[in-house]
Amino acid sequence: MRDPMMDTIHFSLANNFDELTRLMSSAEDFLRSRQIPERTIYCVNLILEEVVTNVIKYAFKDEWAHEIQLMLSLQESEVTIRCEDDGCAFDPLSLPPPQLHDSIMDCTEGGLGIYLVRQTAHSMNYLRENGKNILTITIK
Numbered sequence: 001m002r003d004p005m006m007d008t009i010h011f012s013l014a015n016n017f018d019e020l021t022r023l024m025s026s027a028e029d030f031l032r033s034r035q036i037p038e039r040t041i042y043c044v045n046l047i048l049e050e051v052v053t054n055v056i057k058y059a060f061k062d063e064w065a066h067e068i069q070l071m072l073s074l075q076e077s078e079v080t081i082r083c084e085d086d087g088c089a090f091d092p093l094s095l096p097p098p099q100l101h102d103s104i105m106d107c108t109e110g111g112l113g114i115y116l117v118r119q120t121a122h123s124m125n126y127l128r129e130n131g132k133n134i135l136t137i138t139i140k
Helices: 017-032 038-056 111-118
Strands: 009-016 067-075 078-085 121-129 134-140
Touching: 009 017, 009 121, 017 038, 017 067, 038 067, 038 078, 038 111
Parallel strands: none
Antiparallel strands: 009 067, 067 078, 078 134, 121 134
């Protein structure tokens, strides 16, 4: 749903990977329609894929349907992504950087996606409020 007063679009998706495909396509269409540079679109896609994948894979301890709320907002030269879910509390900013090696084959599993998000984003903020994880990421 598009907010006509702001350059913002909201997404509500279920915690399954079919929804991730729909989100990525809609977000890219939204950004392209506003002539956002290709590099920024690439960064947004990377961040959306990593964040939503982590929520779908790790946030919920049951097999029930859960709703993930996302918002993309444009303001001047910034894109803000806000992801909200009712999964287990998890602050991605609390993770230490992964051990990087000369070869990707030598890296241990876990944490590399969040590391990439942190390196791509201009800023990140995490908040746990009313039983929800709220992650806000800004890209310039």
